[in-house]
Amino acid sequence: MKRSLGPRALLYPAPVVVVGSYDPAGRPNAMTAAWAGVACSQPPCVAVSIRPARHSHRSILERGAFTLNLASQVRVREVDYLGTVSGAEEDKFAASGLTPLPAGCVDAPYVAEFPVALACLLRHSLDLGVHTMFVGEVIDVLADDEVLGPAGLPDISLLRPLLYSPGQGAYYGVGPRLADAFSVGRGAGGR
């Protein structure tokens, strides 16, 4: 018998993304978010939700572009900092020592020190309540060679991204590889 916890936004795990954008004055900004995910395989789209009061919200709407940067777990302090201060009040790149570089293909900066960046064009914005969900089409994925596996795509065990546990307010790392997908459960109903 399950216990009712009421209406809550709980999903485990949430990814930890750092959203890069240029503000109306042209200054690069970065904020951390966890309400994010893949939205479509083709065209490749991702979604990230941001409160209207956040500095990045207006920036993304005005420029029609953003990046999602994936940090390795060794960067947990910088990532947490980027989620606790507003870019309207502080130059977060300068304060953190991180480097904004222009994504090139879209009008948004990415974080040089983080190993993967998704460069996105804003396709939809959906006001859901306290958050607006931005859906971006991924125009390019930029990645450091050090996190690429044999197939030339990121290997999560090399990337070592952060996870966020809602309700607990804590970051976790990625654990061991458990099984191949579309394989381990084939036949006999997965039993």
Place this chain on the structure above:
Amino acid sequence: MKRSLGPRALLYPAPVVVVGSYDPAGRPNAMTAAWAGVACSQPPCVAVSIRPARHSHRSILERGAFTLNLASQVRVREVDYLGTVSGAEEDKFAASGLTPLPAGCVDAPYVAEFPVALACLLRHSLDLGVHTMFVGEVIDVLADDEVLGPAGLPDISLLRPLLYSPGQGAYYGVGPRLADAFSVGRGAGGR
């Protein structure tokens, strides 16, 4: 210098959710998806993307409801099975030995053996390309006592959910707790 990988739907990690719905004939069905995430804190909303050809797609649109079920990693075989077979061709609950129970507050079944279920009312559907993104408002969260922490909310280290690594086609577990959010990076730019 980063390498360009081209336009790809890559975000690490993706959660692994099992979507519960009743099909047009009233039969409970469950399918595994990884393109999902939290969309809004208040009202609490989640998003999950499903291809139009999938049996669950029509079910969700017709009933206007679905559940997102979070399995513990010990259920990786059943979860993988639920993502590899269509509910149009097979009674996946019967084949897997899993039990569908009515969510009560919404017109959708949840999976009794999985420790957390989000009962959702469909609020938006957005056709993005090969996937439709469904945004559901979470009406209730149902959870087993065994996965609840001291605050009465799920503890990710007790829940032990599955992660999916896009591009690698593999499931991973959750690793160690690294730091408290909104805390570890405060001050000095997180340095």
